[in-house]
Amino acid sequence: MFADQIGSSASSLVIGVVAARTLSPAAFGVFAVLFTIVLLLRDAVRSAVLDPMIILEAELVRGGQVAGATLASVAAGSAGGCLVAFGLWALGEGWAVASAAGAAVAAVLLADSARMSWIVIGRPERSAMTSLATLGTLIGGWLWSPPGSLAGVCGLLGVSGAVGAAVSWSRLAVSGWSVGLERIREWAHLGAALVVDLMASVGVGAVVIFALAAIDTVEAGAFRAAQMLFAPAVLFHVAAVQVVTAELARARNDRGVTMRLSLVISLAAAMVVVTVVGAVFWVLVPALVELVLADVEAVATPLIWPMALFVLTAVPSLLGSAILRVVGDRSDVVRPRLAMAAPLLVAMLAGALLGGAGGAALAGTAVQLATAPLWWRLTRRRLAAVAVSGDQVARLS
Numbered sequence: 001m002f003a004d005q006i007g008s009s010a011s012s013l014v015i016g017v018v019a020a021r022t023l024s025p026a027a028f029g030v031f032a033v034l035f036t037i038v039l040l041l042r043d044a045v046r047s048a049v050l051d052p053m054i055i056l057e058a059e060l061v062r063g064g065q066v067a068g069a070t071l072a073s074v075a076a077g078s079a080g081g082c083l084v085a086f087g088l089w090a091l092g093e094g095w096a097v098a099s100a101a102g103a104a105v106a107a108v109l110l111a112d113s114a115r116m117s118w119i120v121i122g123r124p125e126r127s128a129m130t131s132l133a134t135l136g137t138l139i140g141g142w143l144w145s146p147p148g149s150l151a152g153v154c155g156l157l158g159v160s161g162a163v164g165a166a167v168s169w170s171r172l173a174v175s176g177w178s179v180g181l182e183r184i185r186e187w188a189h190l191g192a193a194l195v196v197d198l199m200a201s202v203g204v205g206a207v208v209i210f211a212l213a214a215i216d217t218v219e220a221g222a223f224r225a226a227q228m229l230f231a232p233a234v235l236f237h238v239a240a241v242q243v244v245t246a247e248l249a250r251a252r253n254d255r256g257v258t259m260r261l262s263l264v265i266s267l268a269a270a271m272v273v274v275t276v277v278g279a280v281f282w283v284l285v286p287a288l289v290e291l292v293l294a295d296v297e298a299v300a301t302p303l304i305w306p307m308a309l310f311v312l313t314a315v316p317s318l319l320g321s322a323i324l325r326v327v328g329d330r331s332d333v334v335r336p337r338l339a340m341a342a343p344l345l346v347a348m349l350a351g352a353l354l355g356g357a358g359g360a361a362l363a364g365t366a367v368q369l370a371t372a373p374l375w376w377r378l379t380r381r382r383l384a385a386v387a388v389s390g391d392q393v394a395r396l397s
Contacts, residue, residue, distance in 0.1 A: 007131030029217025032224035107161030114168030134164035320375030
């Protein structure tokens, strides 16, 4: 499963590098908005349909599971693709760019739902095969015929998504469409809660990129380019959160939870070290930044330390929400996210308005630093409640 995560993250990084080396800073800002929409829709489908499958561990016919994921991804891909295509056309990008971007959105979502379906039904090796097929298509297409425009970059993204989807769907047995639709209805309550949690976390960053693009597409591109530089650190953060979730879920008594808290602290320290090392590396090797980002390097380099601080101060909320997902209930996850997302969003929008991409990152850092003690108190309080009650570690249900 970790190989699959590496392949998926590498694909996102590669298409970002291709876009940065192909496009001007302003055009890369348009791509940043497009790719943010893709990631937002992808994560929304995962939260609404695929995550409830995993969390509830429902005893379902496999065809029903896959059909539910397929229906959700087709609906989101169709709606999102049409929305993106119309939006780009309305902004004057032309039908070539608009149609290529719309098709790319649909293809990427379909490939991701197939990839995650393999994980749901217990075949992570086939999920990894989908990720590697997508990654191989991106790299091969780039080397064989480098795109020369935004339409070309969108076309490469769409083709890679289509290849990944074809590799998975050729082996997936999709049946039980009515069962799949019924399962989506059954999971609607939990799915809605997880989507709210998603929008209160990932959604903040997406809104900030949209706001930066409205101010100046160059600023949106700079913010996204700085995020790309810290993609390896973020991948490590994601892996750490998965380890924390898995270890706490295995704990069957209060003593087990307490013993695993030392692991949480160790992983938090490792997340900090990895992020700082990444920032120092990019600062000490500016030639590599230029090699990766080409013309976009000039606007992204000043954001290395602001983005490093922003990624660092996100660690408490990442680990805190992961712990609450396992030892708490829905309200333990959603309410803190919503309460802390509002000041974060307001601060980052104000920072974007006053200081562009750098201002947004620094404003977000200040709010995340201020709310870090609150996450610590929330997790300690919930763990103490579990210890007092003598309950086993609860699963979100």
